[in-house]
Amino acid sequence: KAGVTQTPRYLIKTRGQQVTLSCSPISGHRSVSWYQQTPGQGLQFLFEYFSETQRNKGNFPGRFSGRQFSNSRSEMNVSTLELGDSALYLCASSLLPHSGGGDKDYGYTFGSGTRLTVV
Amino acid sequence: ILNVEQSPQSLHVQEGDSTNFTCSFPSSNFYALHWYRWETAKSPEALFVMTLNGDEKKKGRISATLNTKEGYSYLYIKGSQPEDSATYLCAAYSGGGADGLTFGKGTHLIIQP
Numbered sequence: 001k002a003g004v005t006q007t008p009r010y011l012i013k014t015r016g017q018q019v020t021l022s023c024s025p026i027s028g029h030r031s032v033s034w035y036q037q038t039p040g041q042g043l044q045f046l047f048e049y050f051s052e053t054q055r056n057k058g059n060f061p062g063r064f065s066g067r068q069f070s071n072s073r074s075e076m077n078v079s080t081l082e083l084g085d086s087a088l089y090l091c092a093s094s095l096l097p098h099s100g101g102g103d104k105d106y107g108y109t110f111g112s113g114t115r116l117t118v119v
Numbered sequence: 120i121l122n123v124e125q126s127p128q129s130l131h132v133q134e135g136d137s138t139n140f141t142c143s144f145p146s147s148n149f150y151a152l153h154w155y156r157w158e159t160a161k162s163p164e165a166l167f168v169m170t171l172n173g174d175e176k177k178k179g180r181i182s183a184t185l186n187t188k189e190g191y192s193y194l195y196i197k198g199s200q201p202e203d204s205a206t207y208l209c210a211a212y213s214g215g216g217a218d219g220l221t222f223g224k225g226t227h228l229i230i231q232p
Contacts, residue, residue, distance in 0.1 A: 003162070004162070033219055033220075035219075035220075035222075040224075041224070042123070042208070042221075042222040042223055042224040042225065043163075043208070043210075043220075043222040044222075045219030045220060045221070047219075048219055056219055058219060090162075090163070092163075107153045107155070107165030107166075107167075107168045108153070108165060108220070109162075109165070110155075110162040110163045110164075111162055112161070112162050113162070
């Protein structure tokens, strides 16, 4: 079956602009989580969506937002981009959300990520 | 927010040797511990999800153990092969609809032929 698809793979934006990233989960997976990785940092949790509702949100400013559609596809948006937003953004899908511990057998399935560069 | 630590940060191992590395996490409010392998230019790949104290899981030459009372997990690789070269991430989840998975910074493993 198709994996988790993230688009675009690479993106260059200018400070102050906004950006939208897309994530299509594995068919049948209803939970989508987003993570940010910056140099020297571990993956940091942004937010999680399940059944079109945001269930959890990490410690990020309000410039970071997201949504989930009825087909479980998710988008995240970053407004008023800053240089520090340059990072790899990964999404991960699972059958159930974190309150279920994710998939107890298979964990989360990650996409290949979107590399965002802010100049 | 949990604090998840991994050691060592990087590791060079001769092909054929066995190796192990550590993930430590707060033992209170523990729900699940995940291990992922992340090869360069690929997506992180789930290896194990463990929830019970004393859990031991195995996939081929790779195995993991979990001690929730003292807050650590070990990942073992037996007879390392070049294809084992990757960054190994552990992540803890505290449950209760908290902050998602908290990842460590990973152990970067290089297998030298």
